[in-house]
Amino acid sequence: MSDTAKINLLDLNFEQLKAFFSDRGEKAFRATQVTKWIHHRCVDDFDEMTDLSKSLREMLKRDAEVRAPEVVLEQKSADGTRKWVLDLDNQATASRTTPAIGNKVEMVFIPEDGRGTLCVSSQVGCSLDCSFCSTARQGFSRNLSVAEIIGQVWQAKRTLLELGEDERLTNVVMMGMGEPLMNYRPVIQAVNTMMDDMGYGLSKRKVTISTSGMVPAMERMIEDTQCALAVSLHAPNDSLRDELVPINKKHPLNELMGVCDRWVEAGPKRNVTYEYVMLEGVNDNREQAHELGKLLKAREAKVNLIPFNPFPNSGYKRSSEARIKEFKRILNSYGVFTFPRKTRGDDIDAACGQLVGKVQDRSRRHLKFAQPRFGERNSK
Numbered sequence: 413m414s415d416t417a418k419i420n421l422l423d424l425n426f427e428q429l430k431a432f433f434s435d436r437g438e439k440a441f442r443a444t445q446v447t448k449w450i451h452h453r454c455v456d457d458f459d460e461m462t463d464l465s466k467s468l469r470e471m472l473k474r475d476a477e478v479r480a481p482e483v484v485l486e487q488k489s490a491d492g493t494r495k496w497v498l499d500l501d502n503q504a505t506a507s508r509t510t511p512a513i514g515n516k517v518e519m520v521f522i523p524e525d526g527r528g529t530l531c532v533s534s535q536v537g538c539s540l541d542c543s544f545c546s547t548a549r550q551g552f553s554r555n556l557s558v559a560e561i562i563g564q565v566w567q568a569k570r571t572l573l574e575l576g577e578d579e580r581l582t583n584v585v586m587m588g589m590g591e592p593l594m595n596y597r598p599v600i601q602a603v604n605t606m607m608d609d610m611g612y613g614l615s616k617r618k619v620t621i622s623t624s625g626m627v628p629a630m631e632r633m634i635e636d637t638q639c640a641l642a643v644s645l646h647a648p649n650d651s652l653r654d655e656l657v658p659i660n661k662k663h664p665l666n667e668l669m670g671v672c673d674r675w676v677e678a679g680p681k682r683n684v685t686y687e688y689v690m691l692e693g694v695n696d697n698r699e700q701a702h703e704l705g706k707l708l709k710a711r712e713a714k715v716n717l718i719p720f721n722p723f724p725n726s727g728y729k730r731s732s733e734a735r736i737k738e739f740k741r742i743l744n745s746y747g748v749f750t751f752p753r754k755t756r757g758d759d760i761d762a763a764c765g766q767l768v769g770k771v772q773d774r775s776r777r778h779l780k781f782a783q784p785r786f787g788e789r790n791s792k
């Protein structure tokens with residue numbers, strides 16, 4: 413059997429792994445043993461799986477592999493944030509469908525007191541065109557497979573295991589490159605594996621899908637997963653949101669808020685975190701804070717105010733701390749829980765497609781953005 417026909421076990425959930433063994437006349441408990449080696453101990457060499465018989469290991473070597481994306485760059489920030497750039501060209505199936513044009517994604521681990529959050533990518537580039545996002549400038553290459561998404565968690569956990577710090581990996585957010593809900597099935601399977609005890613055993617409220625507002629896919633999510641939901645709102649009305657998050661033209665705010673409400677109603681522990689990137693002179697004035705407060709006051713909502721992460725030719729500036737504080741004060745006056753987020757890992761560009769953006773801006777789209785879009789507003 414050639415290498416390309418091997419089954420990458422990172423592509424399988426626990427049920428599929430059981431089927432893999434039963435198809436080969438093996439007992440179901442083999443799946444338990446192997447899943448522990450793969451996801452709990454982060455072992456990729458079948459010879460190290462010492463509680464399996466030699467013949468079973470030979471079968472696995474012949475039919476299967478454990479292949480995560482390859483780490484090509486690792487950086488550590490002064491504040492402890494770690495960032496990895498991963499090369500997907502070692503993924504046999506992927507490179508058959510897409511020519512090797514530097515398929516790289518990044519992931520970031522942010523340790524904090526009592527928790528550690530891993531930020532995972534779902535696509536190489538992104539097909540949406542959010543005006544303040546550096547990933548958008550790189551264009552879209554392709555979707556990641558389940559193995560490539562789960563393989564990110566696997567790689568991060570493996571590094572942390574080596575450091576004796578794996579317990580620190582408590583949260584995963586699908587907030588790296590890409591729009592997770594444009595790669596629906598692999599993303600849902602991957603997040604469900606992250607929450608499965610036979611996977612990474614993370615708690616349901618600590619695995620988050622972040623979306624720009626893909627309403628039909630959000631509707632499906634209600635049934636398909638118990639993970640947490642974050643929505644990139646960024647504007648309190650349609651005219652501004654059309655400009656910042658263009659998918660809004662297709663799925664405007666009334667549709668988006670409708671599905672968010674259904675999400676909350678569908679379960680006792682479900683709420684929505686709204687993300688709001690603070691762009692100076694664009695979406696950060698008092699009137700906009702009041703508008704947002706009114707939009708969210710009757711809802712099960714939490715707002716994260718994200719300081720804009722600048723990148724070359726973005727055309728935007730980060731709101732001042734005073735502005736962010738004032739915005740929060742107004743939202744609080746409507747009873748909306750609001751959390752200004754700290755920036756982390758600034759010294760290693762640990763945000764939003766920025767490192768990969770430096771090594772590959774392969775689309776011609778960056779020319780379109782050569783002039784700042786909001787230069788006039790920002791210069792006042």
Ligand code: SAH
Nearest residue numbers: 545587590591622623624644687720721764
């Ligand atoms: N496509 C998903 C995941 C994107 S990244 C989504 O839209 O939710 C996660 C968050 O970072 C999103 O809220 C996104 O809007 C925000 N973001 C993108 N670029 C940013 C930047 N330059 N500065 C701060 N936040 C940014």
